[in-house]
Amino acid sequence: MKKKVVILGAGITGLVSAYYLSEDYDVVVIEKGKSVGGSAAGFKYKDFIMDYGPHKIYSELPGIMDEIEKVVELNKIKKKNSIYLEGNYFEFPLKIQQIMKKMPSKAFKAGWDMFAKSISKKPDDSYENYLINRFGKTMYNLSFRDYAEKVWGSNPKELDKELAKRRVAITGMLDLIKGILFKDTKNISADYFYYPPKGIKQLIDNIVDKIKKNGGRILTNENISEIKIENNMVKDIKIKNGIIKMDYMISTIPLDEFVKYINADEEVLDAASKLRYQKLNILYFILNKPRAMEDSWRFYPEKKLIFQRVSEMKSFSQDVGPEDKTVLMVETIKDVNKELVKKIIEQLEEVGLIKENEIEEYFLKSYDKSYPVYTKGFKEHLSKILEYIEKYENFYSTGRPGLFNYNNMDQCWDMAMKTAEHIKEDKSREDWQETKTYFDKYRIVD
Ligand SMILES: Cc1cc2nc3c(=O)[nH]c(=O)nc-3n(C[C@H](O)[C@H](O)[C@H](O)COP(=O)(O)OP(=O)(O)OC[C@H]3O[C@@H](n4cnc5c(N)ncnc54)[C@H](O)[C@@H]3O)c2cc1C
Structure with a gap:
């Protein structure tokens, strides 16, 4: 009889994990939503197919594009983006020569910042200071400060520098200048991306077909009431229609929800409630x-x-x-x-x-x-939770919400593939810690 794997969450990480495991294991995916795909879901509306926010596909991780192309046909698309500042559109990522042309006084100030920066450098202790230290105050105020409040709803002084490291692919003014002089923008942004002709939904639908073909099951609209642990092993899960016993569990759901199902200690619940x-x-x-x-x-x-x-x-x-x-x-x-x-x-x-x-x-x-x-101090809360739940020898929390990892779909794919490998190859917990350190190094290339 095949061993059983229960996977929590039918976002891309949960589904791709199920895809890689369903040939050899009896796989059940449990999803609380009415449909699958999580934040990479798509939907039909009248004659349209739409994403939940645009989902381009691009990867610099070895082998990931080949894996995605085994599942869905992809078109290669030349990228064209812009940024709107003070009534003008600029190519994105910003290029110094455009600022010089349309906002000369800002370009002058940005240049002065570079000189001033070499005299006084702030400690690299927040999103704000990390970026000011690399771009100067003028460039920071122009393109990063207000954007942070608009996307993450937080004062950028209160955000952790890790957010800047992961989200701002370009490492500073030198990259911008290199971009002008040598047309070298490969660290800043890719020139193209990939996309399925029928939307990101086509990718998700194809993964689901493959899981089902292998005999895997996906239960949507589910409600988890409890997850039972015995002797540091996840034993079973109670859902609407009964109890499912298992050999392994993969969780891709938010950590604050997971720790409630296992009735974790008060301090772990408290740490989880502080992840925003x-x-x-x-x-x-x-x-x-x-x-x-x-x-x-x-x-x-x-x-x-x-x-x-x-x-x-x-x-x-x-x-x-x-x-x-x-x-x-x-x-x-x-x-x-x-x-x-x-x-x-x-x-x-x-x-x-x-x-x-x-x-x-x-x-x-x-x-x-x-x-x-990533508010300041989030790493401490995250470590407390992970230390607690990673005692369970047959358990893996992975993916974007499962590791509170600000990542993209290709990185979710990589995480799912590596998590499945850990189960298939019966790798040790020490190996899993190493794999997680590798997940923490992901950087998003826009
Ligand atoms: C607006 C936007 C644009 C983006 N654009 C891009 C892009 O262009 N390119 C790119 O590569 N990436 C992009 N991303 C990132 C990408 O969407 C994510 O990295 C990826 O979808 C995360 O997948 P996941 O499976 O790890 O998590 P999720 O998609 O969050 O999946 C988690 C699943 O768990 C389910 N769940 C939650 N709680 C429970 C529970 N208690 N019980 C059962 N199930 C539960 C959720 O319903 C969900 O289906 C974008 C993200 C956003 C928000």
């Missing part, structure tokens, strides 16, 4: 014109604008909607009501994206735990 996540609201505007912009997405870091990013599904694939219409995805962390939508529409007009009479309809989708927020 940011909710994201996405407004989908269906427009009665074939295209709205040339870019795949545009960043809006300025505080006065309600939204932080706008993207257009049609620039990912022409096959995700009818020829004569398009859809814009507008991201904000503000609570959305009719009044706010009115203001957003005015601001979308102001930044030159739409005219009000082009809007056919709009609707809202929200995702509660979109972004792990």
Whole structure:
């Protein structure tokens, strides 16, 4: 008889783990949502296929693109993004020569900062100081400071420098200058990305088909009431329809939820409650014109604008909607009501994206735990939780919420593949600690 693996969460990490294990193991995936895919899910609406926020595919991890291409056909797409600052659009990542041309006084100040920076350097003790030390105050204020508040809902002084290390691929002004002189932007941003013709949903649907073909089961709309531990082993899980015993458990769900199911000690529950996540609201505007912009997405870091990013599904694939219409995805962390939508529409007009009479309809989708927020001190809370749950010898917490790892889909794929390998090859707990140290080194290339 095959050994049983229970996987919590049907996001990309849970599903890909199930895909790699389902040939040799009896796999059950338990998902609380009505559908699968987690933050990489897609959905159909009328004649459109949409992502929950744009999901490009790109990887520098060895072998991962080949693995993804075994599951889904991918189109290679030339990347074109921009950033809106002081009434102008600039290519993104920002290039110094564009600032010199359109905002000469800012370029002068940025240059002065470089000199001042060499005289006084702040301790590298926060997101803010880490970035000021590398870009100077002018560049920091221009493109990073307000954006942090708009995406993570936090004062950048209170954010951990780890967030800057993971999210800002470019390491400083020298990279920007190298980009100008030698056209060397490979550390800053990739020139292209990949995308399935029928949206990210096509990738998720294909993974699900493969799991089912291998006999794996995916239970959606489930409710976990308890997870039982005996002698440092996860024994069984109680869900709506009964109890499932298992040989191994993989958890990809948020740690604050997992520790409640195992009735963890008070101090662990307390540490888990201090890990913060940011909710994201996405407004989908269906427009009665074939295209709205040339870019795949545009960043809006300025505080006065309600939204932080706008993207257009049609620039990912022409096959995700009818020829004569398009859809814009507008991201904000503000609570959305009719009044706010009115203001957003005015601001979308102001930044030159739409005219009000082009809007056919709009609707809202929200995702509660979109972004792990790395507030100062998060590593201490995280270590306390992981130390506690990693005593269980047949248990692996992995993926973005499972390790509170601010990662991308390709990294989730890598994590899922490596977690499955640990089970298949019966690797030691010491090996798992090493693998986790490797997961902590992921950096996102935009
Ligand atoms: C707006 C946005 C844009 C992004 N863009 C990109 C991009 O362009 N490219 C890219 O590569 N990555 C992108 N990412 C990151 C990518 O979406 C994530 O890295 C990835 O989807 C995380 O997958 P996961 O399976 O680890 O976690 P999740 O997707 O969060 O999956 C966890 C699953 O667990 C389920 N769950 C939660 N609690 C419970 C419970 N108690 N019981 C059972 N199930 C539970 C959830 O419903 C969910 O399905 C983006 C993320 C966001 C939010």
